[in-house]
Amino acid sequence: xxxxxxxxxxxxxxxxxxxxxxxxxxxxxxxxxxxxxxxxxxxxxxxxxxxxxxxxxxxxxxxxxxxxxxxxxxxxxxxxxxxxxxxxxxxxxxxxxxxxxxxxxxxxxxxx
Amino acid sequence: xxxxxxxxxxxxxxxxxxxxxxxxxxxxxxxxxxxxxxxxxxxxxxxxxxxxxxxxxxxxxxxxxxxxxxxxxxxxxxxxxxxxxxxxxxxxxxxxxxxxxxxxxxxxxxxxxxxx
Numbered sequence: 001x002x003x004x005x006x007x008x009x010x011x012x013x014x015x016x017x018x019x020x021x022x023x024x025x026x027x028x029x030x031x032x033x034x035x036x037x038x039x040x041x042x043x044x045x046x047x048x049x050x051x052x053x054x055x056x057x058x059x060x061x062x063x064x065x066x067x068x069x070x071x072x073x074x075x076x077x078x079x080x081x082x083x084x085x086x087x088x089x090x091x092x093x094x095x096x097x098x099x100x101x102x103x104x105x106x107x108x109x110x111x112x
Numbered sequence: 113x114x115x116x117x118x119x120x121x122x123x124x125x126x127x128x129x130x131x132x133x134x135x136x137x138x139x140x141x142x143x144x145x146x147x148x149x150x151x152x153x154x155x156x157x158x159x160x161x162x163x164x165x166x167x168x169x170x171x172x173x174x175x176x177x178x179x180x181x182x183x184x185x186x187x188x189x190x191x192x193x194x195x196x197x198x199x200x201x202x203x204x205x206x207x208x209x210x211x212x213x214x215x216x217x218x219x220x221x222x223x224x225x226x227x228x
Contacts, residue, residue, distance in 0.1 A: 004154075032214045043116070043203055043219035044155065051214055089154050093214070098168055099145065100205075100217060102154030 003027045004092050006103035013110050019077040021106050023090030026071060030092035034100070035064060035075045038087045047088075048075070080110045114138060116220035118204050124226045125194060132190045133223045137206030144187050145217060146179055147203040148172065155203050161187060162209055191225075199227045 005024045013019045021035075031052040036044035050057040050064045050073070057064050063076045077084055090103040117136040125131055137144050142163050147155035158177070160168045163184040173179075176194075181187040191198055201224050205217040 034216055036219075041221070043118075043205075043221045046216040046218060049214070049216055091154075095214075098143075098160050099157035099170075100147075100155070101157070104152070104154050 118220035135204030141206035143209035
């Protein structure tokens with residue numbers, strides 16, 4: 001049973017436009033959500049996070065939105081740059097479980 | 113660089129052999145995690161240490177797998193009698209824990225295991 005799902009395996013965006021990556025979860029015990037970015041042959045790099053008590057967190061070009069009632073979160077990248085091309089993983093954390101549960105990833109391609 | 117360090121980066125071995133991987137976490141982090149990632153999937157949790165204590169193990173961690181963190185610093189993950197299905201990227205992560213909640217886990221670059 002996949003508790004965290006990223007339904008779009010890939011996304012292609014023009015440089016300068018907005019990239020929106022989506023993530024859905026099923027476990028209502030998740031209380032902390034993170035986005036990681038992964039380049040080939042490297043480990044995931046932490047990007048941005050949000051606690052379940054908030055609905056938005058912003059860091060430079062990256063904003064994460066959380067809709068708890070819909071069990072949905074999204075990552076917005078504005079403006080998108082070619083260097084943003086990577087695989088993005090959504091992850092959820094349950095303090096009682098002490099582990100991250102990851103989605104399957106979305107490959108973002110930003111075209112110059 | 114004071115990030116999470118994993119060695120070796122690549123390991124190729126024959127089926128049935130034993131392998132051991134090492135992870136050096138960020139020095140002030142008391143929590144250490146092992147994950148496994150196969151092609152096209154997100155990382156899957158294997159096990160977790162707080163200091164030297166192994167507090168949680170996934171059902172994915174069969175009897176052939178053992179992890180240690182003897183002094184609460186570096187950790188090793190050993191796989192005995194390797195099988196084809198063990199081929200994957202093994203990722204280590206560390207974070208602050210205890211009274212500090214909701215701290216992100218920081219990952220190393222992983223050890224890619226290939227079983228011939």
